[in-house]
Amino acid sequence: MVRVEFLGPIQKDTINLEATTLNDVAEFLSKDTELKSWIENCAVAVNDTMVMDLNTALKDGDKVSLLPPVCGG
Amino acid sequence: MLELFEGPVPVEKTLARWYKEEDKSNYGAFIPFIGTIRDEDGIDGLSFDIYEPILNSWYEAWQKKAAEVGAILKMAHSKGDVPLHKSSYIAAVFSPKRRVALEMIDEFVEDFKASAPIWKYDLRDGKRIYAKDRSTAIKGSGLLSKVKDK
Numbered sequence: 001m002v003r004v005e006f007l008g009p010i011q012k013d014t015i016n017l018e019a020t021t022l023n024d025v026a027e028f029l030s031k032d033t034e035l036k037s038w039i040e041n042c043a044v045a046v047n048d049t050m051v052m053d054l055n056t057a058l059k060d061g062d063k064v065s066l067l068p069p070v071c072g073g
Numbered sequence: 074m075l076e077l078f079e080g081p082v083p084v085e086k087t088l089a090r091w092y093k094e095e096d097k098s099n100y101g102a103f104i105p106f107i108g109t110i111r112d113e114d115g116i117d118g119l120s121f122d123i124y125e126p127i128l129n130s131w132y133e134a135w136q137k138k139a140a141e142v143g144a145i146l147k148m149a150h151s152k153g154d155v156p157l158h159k160s161s162y163i164a165a166v167f168s169p170k171r172r173v174a175l176e177m178i179d180e181f182v183e184d185f186k187a188s189a190p191i192w193k194y195d196l197r198d199g200k201r202i203y204a205k206d207r208s209t210a211i212k213g214s215g216l217l218s219k220v221k222d223k
Contacts, residue, residue: 008122008192009203026220040218043211048126052213054221066217067124069208072150072191073108073162073182 004029004064010038022046022056025064042066075132076149077123081159091147091165100145100167102174106182108162110155117196118156119204124190131189135181144168144177148185154196188212 002019006012012035019025022044029035044051045065046058058064076087088105095103110119132148139146144166151161164182168174187209194201 007124007190009194009205022217023221026217027222029217030220040215041210042217043214044216045127048130050127050211050213052216054216054219065124065127067127067190067211067214068192069205069210069214070187070189070191071193071204071208072121072185072189073193 001060002058002062002064004066006038006066008068008070010035010042010066010068019058019064021054021058022051022064023054025058026054038066038068042068074147075129076147077125078149078151079153080151081155082149082151082161082163084160084163087149087163088165095145095167098167099169101169102171103165103167104171104174104178105163105165106178107160109160110157112157114195115197116157117198118154118159119161120154120194120196120201121151121161122192122194123150123152127190135184139166139168139177142168142173142177144173146177146181150191 001016002025004015004017004025017028029039045067046056047063084107092103136146146166148164155161166174166177188211193204195204
């Protein structure tokens with residue numbers, strides 16, 4: 001299982017799902033209409049490292065984090 | 074070192090300590106930046122969420138970049154609520170010569186705004202409202218919307 005966390009203002013509980021690539025996660029989340037507007041603006045990290053490729057391989061226990069637009073300071 | 078405070082950053086104490094920490098380090102320039110929460114648009118203050126694991130790695134990468142030019146960075150930020158006219162963010166660069174520090178404080182603060190995993194909320198009537206319009210999508214955002222059908 002892969003754990004998907006929604007950070008900051010996305011009011012959504014963590015999801016656990018079976019996935020072997022980030023594309024599997026994207027496919028699963030695309031069915032969630034509430035998430036649509038967030039997904040378009042979120043950056044993604046796997047195990048706290050930013051990723052840029054949907055082909056990123058995932059294994060059991062991996063953590064995927066969605067980071068919405070930021071504004072520190 | 075990255076320092077996080079619950080509530081406002083204690084500006085005077087922190088800047089004085091940073092100065093003291095480096096006053097024998099032979100840096101010719103010390104340039105601090107202090108961000109203060111302004112009274113505007115009827116807000117009562119601001120509030121912040123931070124994702125520390127990625128903030129720490131972002132900061133470490135900047136510290137390495139600074140070290141390449143003989144400089145060091147210091148930074149402090151608030152978590153939770155910060156009232157008007159208090160500071161939620163201070164940063165500083167120490168470098169052997171002023172030019173490096175002047176350029177780095179600009180680049181560092183701008184990248185902080187665009188990349189550091191911190192989320193800002195307006196405080197209004199006891200409510201916490203995400204400052205969506207003032208937020209910036211991190212580089213590479215939208216990746217999951219490019220889903221490929223199998």
